[in-house]
Amino acid sequence: MRVPARSYLAALFAVASAAACSSAGTSNRYVGGGGGAGGSGGDLGIDPGGAGSGGGLGFDAGVSAGDGCSDAAKKIYLFTDSAQLYSFDPPSKTIKLVGQLQCPAGFLATPNSMAVDRSATAWVNYSDGSVFKVDTATAACTPTTYAPNPFGWSQMGMGFSSEAGNPTAERLFVASTSGGGLASITMPGLALQTIANFSGSLSGLSPELTGTGDGRLYGFFVSTGNQDAVVARIDKATAATSEEAPQSGINNVGAWAFSFWGGDFYLYTATTGSTSIVTRYHPADATSPASTSTYMSVAQLPNGIRIVGAGVSTCAPTKPPA
Numbered sequence: 580m581r582v583p584a585r586s587y588l589a590a591l592f593a594v595a596s597a598a599a600c601s602s603a604g605t606s607n608r609y610v611g612g613g614g615g616a617g618g619s620g621g622d623l624g625i626d627p628g629g630a631g632s633g634g635g636l637g638f639d640a641g642v643s644a645g646d647g648c649s650d651a652a653k654k655i656y657l658f659t660d661s662a663q664l665y666s667f668d669p670p671s672k673t674i675k676l677v678g679q680l681q682c683p684a685g686f687l688a689t690p691n692s693m694a695v696d697r698s699a700t701a702w703v704n705y706s707d708g709s710v711f712k713v714d715t716a717t718a719a720c721t722p723t724t725y726a727p728n729p730f731g732w733s734q735m736g737m738g739f740s741s742e743a744g745n746p747t748a749e750r751l752f753v754a755s756t757s758g759g760g761l762a763s764i765t766m767p768g769l770a771l772q773t774i775a776n777f778s779g780s781l782s783g784l785s786p787e788l789t790g791t792g793d794g795r796l797y798g799f800f801v802s803t804g805n806q807d808a809v810v811a812r813i814d815k816a817t818a819a820t821s822e823e824a825p826q827s828g829i830n831n832v833g834a835w836a837f838s839f840w841g842g843d844f845y846l847y848t849a850t851t852g853s854t855s856i857v858t859r860y861h862p863a864d865a866t867s868p869a870s871t872s873t874y875m876s877v878a879q880l881p882n883g884i885r886i887v888g889a890g891v892s893t894c895a896p897t898k899p900p901a
Contacts, residue, residue, distance in 0.1 A: 740790025
């Protein structure tokens with residue numbers, strides 16, 4: 580996800596002004612040579628020194644994610660601000676390009692967020708509120724019938740979470756970037772159903788979401804100021820937050836994403852105009868205390884990528900690989 584883009588009126592005014600000064604028109608869409616929808620938004624800064632320590636979430640890392648999942652559904656997928664799709668294997672720190680998305684998003688729309696379901700299909704959100712389904716093997720994009728909600732639900736954090744007592748059933752949760760709290764999107768009708776605002780000090784913040792195969796939902800809450808980011812559990816019925824774990828040094832974030840895999844949380848953050856870094860947060864468990872550390876530096880990531888979405892299905896392992 581990224582800091583909410585400027586309004587369409589402001590954007591159109593800027594385009595009109597640029598056209599008046601130059602005969603060479605420009606677009607935020609990458610076309611030709613494998614181009615797809617892309618662009619840049621109003622990015623802020625971040626302190627990339629994400630190392631530190633946080634409180635424990637009390638996560639039970641021994642829960643099985645269930646059966647019936649393909650290998651593709653157990654990977655993390657990354658969505659960049661230039662509309663590229665990557666796969667990510669945390670144990671080997673391998674990031675591979677899948678392809679360039681060419682989703683027909685609206686004029687001036689930019690990539691914003693992503694979630695992945697149990698069939699390894701990615702659901703991507705653009706800044707105009709549009710949602711597309713993407714094949715994670717080919718990067719082919721298919722429009723959906725989702726009707727964007729203009730009242731704070733255009734740019735959304737996204738994540739699937741398994742239903743309680745039924746690990747093979749899941750629900751898509753979304754979070755508003757305008758302080759609207761938590762909602763879900765029904766399947767197959769794709770209707771937005773608001774739930775409530777987040778609780779306590781996290782009320783009004785804009786989280787990215789990730790779910791687990793045992794039915795939990797978590798948020799990566801960031802601030803555009805100097806307040807440190809927080810990883811917290813979210814009650815899916817009430818949006819109340821608990822087990823809050825501040826992430827020391829991660830603040831002033833402009834582009835961020837979030838995923839859970841193998842008992843750990845992966846936080847993707849970037850400064851203005853810079854490549855993302857990957858931070859791993861390990862919650863406290865029976866064998867080790869909570870810890871936060873840089874997992875992959877700028878030099879370890881593909882050149883120049885800025886990650887605005889990370890999707891992982893509820894098929895992903897909930898405990899470290901043997």
